[in-house]
Amino acid sequence: GNSVTQMEGPVTLSEEAFLTINCTYTATGYPSLFWYVQYPGEGLQLLLKATKADDKGSNKGFEATYRKETTSFHLEKGSVQVSDSAVYFCALGSQGNLIFGKGTKLSVKP
Amino acid sequence: GAGVSQSPSNKVTEKGKDVELRCDPISGHTALYWYRQRLGQGLEFLIYFQGNSAPDKSGLPSDRFSAERTGESVSTLTIQRTQQEDSAVYLCASSLAPRGTNEKLFFGSGTQLSVL
Numbered sequence: 001g002n003s004v005t006q007m008e009g010p011v012t013l014s015e016e017a018f019l020t021i022n023c024t025y026t027a028t029g030y031p032s033l034f035w036y037v038q039y040p041g042e043g044l045q046l047l048l049k050a051t052k053a054d055d056k057g058s059n060k061g062f063e064a065t066y067r068k069e070t071t072s073f074h075l076e077k078g079s080v081q082v083s084d085s086a087v088y089f090c091a092l093g094s095q096g097n098l099i100f101g102k103g104t105k106l107s108v109k110p
Numbered sequence: 111g112a113g114v115s116q117s118p119s120n121k122v123t124e125k126g127k128d129v130e131l132r133c134d135p136i137s138g139h140t141a142l143y144w145y146r147q148r149l150g151q152g153l154e155f156l157i158y159f160q161g162n163s164a165p166d167k168s169g170l171p172s173d174r175f176s177a178e179r180t181g182e183s184v185s186t187l188t189i190q191r192t193q194q195e196d197s198a199v200y201l202c203a204s205s206l207a208p209r210g211t212n213e214k215l216f217f218g219s220g221t222q223l224s225v226l
Contacts, residue, residue, distance in 0.1 A: 004152070036217075043114060044201065044217035089153065098215070100145075100153035 002027045006090040006101035013080055013108050021075040021104050023064075023090035031094040033057075033066050033073040038087045038103075047075075047088070080108045112136075116202050116218035123192055124226055131187040131221045135204030142185050143205075143215065144169075144177060148198040156200075159185060160208055192225045199223070 007022040025033065035047040035057070048057030053068035062077045075088060085108045090101040115134040123129050135142050144156040155169040159179045170176070174192075179185040189196055199222050203215040 038217075041219065043219045044203070044215075046214055091153075097155065097209075098143075099155075102150065102152040103147075 002031065002092055002094055002097070002099050004090050004092050004099055004101040006088075006104055008102075009087075009104040009106070011104060011106045013106070015082055015108055015110050016079045017108075019075070019077040019080045019084075019106070021088055021090075021106070023073045023075065023101060025071050025073065025090075025092050027071075027092055027094055029094060031092045033064070034091040034093060034098075035062070035064055035073070035075050036089040036091055036100070038089070040086070044089065080106070082108045082110055084108050114202055114204050114216050114218035116200075116221050118221060119219060120222045120224075122224045122226065125194060126191055128188065128190045129192055129223065131189075131200050131223070133185045133187070133202030133204075133218060135183065135185070135202070136206075136216055137183075139204035139206050139216070140182060141205045141208050142179060143203045143209075144185070144187050145201040145203065146198045147201065147220075148195075153201065156187070158209055166209075189223075192223075194225050197223055197225045 003026045032051045034049045036044045037047045038044045048059040050057040050066035056065045064075045087103045087105045089103045092099045117132045142159040145153045158166040174190045177187045199220040201220045203217045205215045
């Protein structure tokens with residue numbers, strides 16, 4: 001069946017460091033891929049998405065590229081800020097179902 | 111309201127008691143979802159409403175779990191005879207478009223349920 005695996009957290013970085021959160025998936029067909037973010041005390045919100053192979057989603061300095069050959073959708077940001085501290089969820093959408101990874105907690109220290 | 115609202119934000123209950131969790135979706139959103147996240151686990155789908163009907167209840171873990179939606183608005187998730195394994199964050203989400211249309215989901219902040 002469909003599944004999403006993302007790197008275990010927590011991840012702790014200093015401000016302006018480079019961020020990568022790995023996400024790989026298993027799916028039949030051609031799923032859409034998403035990154036959701038949950039800031040402290042808030043609900044999940046969509047960060048970015050990609051709907052087909054080689055698409056790149058981007059928002060707020062974050063990027064992720066839909067790689068069909070490696071079944072990956074890694075989240076990257078070149079220079080993180082303290083305000084990026086949150087839990088990040090990778091998700092797969094297929095046939096009307098959304099499947100989420102376990103979430104990766106990111107803490108950015110000044 | 112401006113976003114999806116869930117109440118209560120925290121609920122502590124004793125094993126065996128019933129609990130009701132409430133979700134107020136964004137006005138006009140016809141689709142509504144309940145998810146659960148247990149500690150260290152991914153989000154688990156529970157149930158999907160389109161309008162007031164629930165075409166997909168496949169994620170409800172047992173017959174102790176039920177949900178309803180009225181007025182194409184508020185939804186209530188009820189857990190009867192709570193067990194310790196029910197402890198989790200219960201998340202509600204709504205979207206303007208039906209499931210399967212590449213819709214964008216808007217999530218509430220969740221209800222943290224602790225069963226002692």
